[in-house]
Amino acid sequence: MTDETLYQRMRAGDESAFRALYGKYRDPLFRFAWRMTGSADTADDLTHDCFLSLLKPGFEAQRSQLKTYLYAAMRNLCRKHYRDTGREDAADTEQTASTAPAALDSMISAENGEAVRMAVAALPAAQREVVILFEYEELSMEEIAMIAGIETGAVKSRLYRARESLRRTLETKLRATAEAKK
């Protein structure tokens, strides 16, 4: 069953249709919100609001796909969150307590992950959202263009500049990774 069919059934009050859409898009939208805001609690709230916004009229199957509509809705919620708070949230620093010594690979990966998080957070918002949607959500340039309301060429340009910035910022890490492979 297509997303558009599920949407129509959901709008008519069909709970199973809503569950199907929720199950399909919960994790991708949460991940996007988490990477944009840096907070799991905020990402939870925004994911909740994003799905409830489906109850309001707004999606038109002739104009866009439900997938890009949802990502665009989440993008707008993230931007509203920035305006309301005046800043992005600091990244969660909660660590799961563990009595067992962490494996070296896990430690290195966690360190690299933190470095990447800081590098992406340092990007301008316009470049950050393009990187997140392309590298992590694996959306196409055309889909990102629809979500961000820009031309495909602008998406390519922002992605290119973002990657250049990330390479400069993460140069040390990239070199260490390349050395480890030799």
Added chain:
Amino acid sequence: MTDHDKELQELLRQWEAPRPGGRLDSRVMNSWRQTKPRPRIRTWLGIAAGILLLLGLAQSWMTPQTTRLATTMDAQGFRPVPDGNITITTLTRGSKQ
């Protein structure tokens, strides 16, 4: 994709996202149940009209037809006029036959 892009991509993928909080699902479904769309009044009226129509049709099918045009008559007790002599009697209001 170039090798540089692949290396960068491998590094970027090490920034892993957590899973959503355990309460998100119940929170979303509770909100959905409180605000989900209800079937519109027109839909219910249409359903009711359809049911009434079906009931009416069912009733007409089940009711035996008693109203028929008479095509035959019971001729018991009928006596023709013996000599064909016909008398026309005019009746007025209040007159007795």
